[in-house]
Amino acid sequence: MTNKKVYLEIVKQLREMISADNLKSGDKIPSERELSERLNVGRSSVREALRALELLGLIETRRGEGTFIRDFRGNQLVQLLGTFILQDEKAKLDVIETKNIIEMDFLRLVLNKVDKNKLSILKDLVEDDQLNDDQFFYQLIEMADNYLFSRIWLILKDYYNSLNLSKVEYNRNSYFLLLEALIEKDEQKTLDAYRQLRNLSILTDKY
Amino acid sequence: MTNKKVYLEIVKQLREMISADNLKSGDKIPSERELSERLNVGRSSVREALRALELLGLIETRRGEGTFIRDFRGNQLVQLLGTFILQDEKAKLDVIETKNIIEMDFLRLVLNKVDKNKLSILKDLVEDDQLNDDQFFYQLIEMADNYLFSRIWLILKDYYNSLNLSKVEYNRNSYFLLLEALIEKDEQKTLDAYRQLRNLSILTDKY
DNA sequence: GAAATAGGTGTGGTCTGACCACTGTAAACG
DNA sequence: CGTTTACAGTGGTCAGACCACACCTATTTC
Structure with missing residues (x-):
């Protein structure tokens, strides 16, 4: 045998x-x-x-x-799989939807652990135009303190960026609104601010 | 070179x-x-x-x-990684938290696309004790119609199962409540039902 | 003629031995 | 004592050999 x-x-x-x-x-x-x-x-x-x-x-x-x-935690294997898998159009829509959902999730997580100092620092960074969108959300996701969740988002971000979508120009003000809502610990307001940031409306009614 | x-x-x-x-x-x-x-x-x-x-x-x-x-979709690699990776306690908590979050996410997704027929069929299955917890949620996640999201959940599920946590005996009634809430399209009620199902309370206050 | 058999061919599975490229170190050298 | 050199250990790669198995085909057998 x-x-x-x-x-x-x-x-x-x-x-x-x-x-x-x-x-x-x-x-x-x-x-x-x-x-x-x-x-x-x-x-x-x-x-x-x-x-x-x-x-x-x-x-x-x-x-x-x-x-x-090796330090396992950075399992790049999912990326490997990604390059093998992602192909059809529906998959792309799924990526966008999923990324949005995940981002809302960690906004909620952050709401539970609001650290006004960090948020304030983040605000300054935005003010000085130090960050792009990815970096902005990366700062937030770190506050959520869930490593696995971060990984998922990072992968989604990579997927998303590889889609080569037309870039929407966000205005700084949207980020401010979002941060303020977080500081106020207002979930509804936070999510509304997020939707505005991403120009979401219909599809993501509940989101 | x-x-x-x-x-x-x-x-x-x-x-x-x-x-x-x-x-x-x-x-x-x-x-x-x-x-x-x-x-x-x-x-x-x-x-x-x-x-x-x-x-x-x-x-x-x-x-x-x-x-x-091979059909990639059957990701057995997770088991492999699971046995290799999941070591420290924080990682385990992250898995649990993340799985819960994701499950709530697709409950919300389902809320937007409620198909009373499918939910009704699902109800019958639960009634006949045809499903375990994973299968129950798998049915739901299919209704959410987001393949990428399904994949993420499947991976998380595998991670989760590889943790060998003590199994909580769920009672059928919790599932019924959840389904009813979905049929009623009541988000608050749905999420409450979910929390009850998972015995969540403190940590996931916002969830 | 149909069925059972035997053989051949192609495939993955494994082992061995050989050589190369590179690293770290101990010995030889100045 | 510091520098240089030689060597042993390690991963990287290749070629060839043999085995176990699956499949097809031609032969034999009934």
């Missing part, structure tokens, strides 16, 4: 190894040759496993040095 | 090849040996690329037959 693929078994072994030795990001894992010997498999099989994990962004290899565990 | 890794180049080539030939899921891609020859690289490098894509779930290989493009 040579049923199971060796490289998958190696992936599994590696996972256990990492867990057992409590390895963290930055730590070195055994060399390909050593793994090959220890696990009684060919080096090519080890490499297949490592390359797969590398593409997933779980490890990092440096020639002449070795293979290291 | 042997800078770029060959296997990454192969991944890229494959992507272009798939795009150019308009290959869809189920289609066969050239054999390892043929790719090796056509791209002037060693077969082992081709294999490294293919194994990586396989682990990502983008292709499927069948010994004796060949390598085929």
